[in-house]
Amino acid sequence: MLHNKIAALHLLVYFHLSTVMHKKLAGWVIILILVNVSIKLVWIFGVERGVQLAAGFEAYGLYYSLFNFSFVLSIVTDPGINNYLLRSVAQQVATKENIKLFSLKLILSAIYIVITFLSAICSGYDSSYFILLFWLSLYHVLWSFLNFLRSYLKGAELYKAETVFSVLDKLLLILLFIPLLVYDIALSSNLLFFAISQVIAVAISIICCALVLHQNRIFVFQISKLKPDFSILKSLMPFTLFTFLVLAYNKIDSIMLEKMLPNGQLEAGIYAAAYRLLDASNIIYVLFASLFFPTVSRFIAQGKSIRAVVKESFELLMVLAIIISLSCWFFKVEIMHLLYGDKSSSHLSDVFGLLMFNSPFIVLYYIFSSILTAGNKLKALNIISGMGLLINIVLNCYFIPQYLAYGAALSTLIALVVAGLSYQAFYHIYFEAKFPLRIILKLFGFVSILVLGGYLLKYSNIHWLLSLFIFVSGSIITSFLIKLLSLEKIKDMLKMV
16 A cells, blocks of 8 residues: 555665765654654554545555556656665765756656556556546655655755655645544545545645755756756666566556456455555564665675674564464454454455465565665566566466455465565575574474464454464563574664664
8 A cells, every 4th residue: 555665665775875974864764764653554544444444445446456556657757766866965966967857757757647547548447547547646746756855855964854754745644534534524435535635745745845945955956957867767777677576566466456357446445455454564674674774785885794683683573574474364353353344354354364474575575685785686686576576467367366355365475475585595695694494493383383372362262352462472472482582682683783
């Protein structure tokens, strides 16, 4: 639903620049992340979930499919330009060169709109959907321009303003939609109104951000110098390709569900509802990537070994991901009923339970793709991501007609398993690191203990919320007892970061 993967990719470049920016960045990084996490959780569970319940799973499924369709193509409007701008502002490159980027984004945005509608026509979308698609495409364009302006804030070290504008649009929408949902006002179920509201919220954020930049005498464009410079696109292509491939193999499922099945919109809505908690849990890994990447980059640049920080990070995040995925699997029915009430079903619960098994392999993605990016191994990243996309498409063509949304979840899981393990394999090859067999065996033992405990709790007469609490707390204690985690390890990792 929201932009976890692409946000993480932007963070990788953003925090890589920390070596050329002021030391006070670290404090604002933490504030920025905490504010974003808080707002995003309210957005996901307060607004998105509420809108889906109000509009219905089928209508929301169409919205979700169109959102992801336009989102994947939105790489056209920002093929890495925002990160290029951030780097140049931070390094105090001539302003006139930056001004050329604004006109380039205008042209690319127009091209993006054209490509989106041509692709929609070629994909067989009904023309009645084009109004909603237009507003969603406009949202992605404006969101890209807001990030463009925020790049100036980051580069100029205006961190307070950057923190505000990182959440302002979502905060405005939360203030609008929470009352609509609470009082069951009809507009809350209107998805076109939902899309237009997002456009308006981003537009307000852009205007306010532009005013802040003007007050600080930072000029984004000049009418007399609106001359696009296409030369930078060539250097951005490897990163652009990686971003597109990662987006595509993570967002293609809902699009294929909607197009391949007679009841595709309903199945896409079920998939969206099941994916919501995975999307929320990914916030943890985005937070980690934002801290892990600059550390690894610094170590590589200084010629230091990264094995210790990789080992500690791998153990910590894998333990967390395993606990999350198994907790959701054992209590999938209860969690889905808690979130969606009588709209829940055994089908939704099964899709949700399977999707949550992606969590450990998402950890592999964030850890090892961060390392490969820091080591400038974009060719390997693109090969793996391309393979992941191909596997996902082929498996979706086979599984979706048979198993519906569950088939899409299964395809996603297999593709992510292959991609995640490939990222890890390339890390061991490029950095000549030993395979952590001892840790893997410990993790298998950890999983076995948790599975046994989960089944015992599942079939006990204890209330599921208490069972869930016992399972999670028992899992954490077990991880310390078998020395997968320890206070010393956590302290050592925090010192490295």
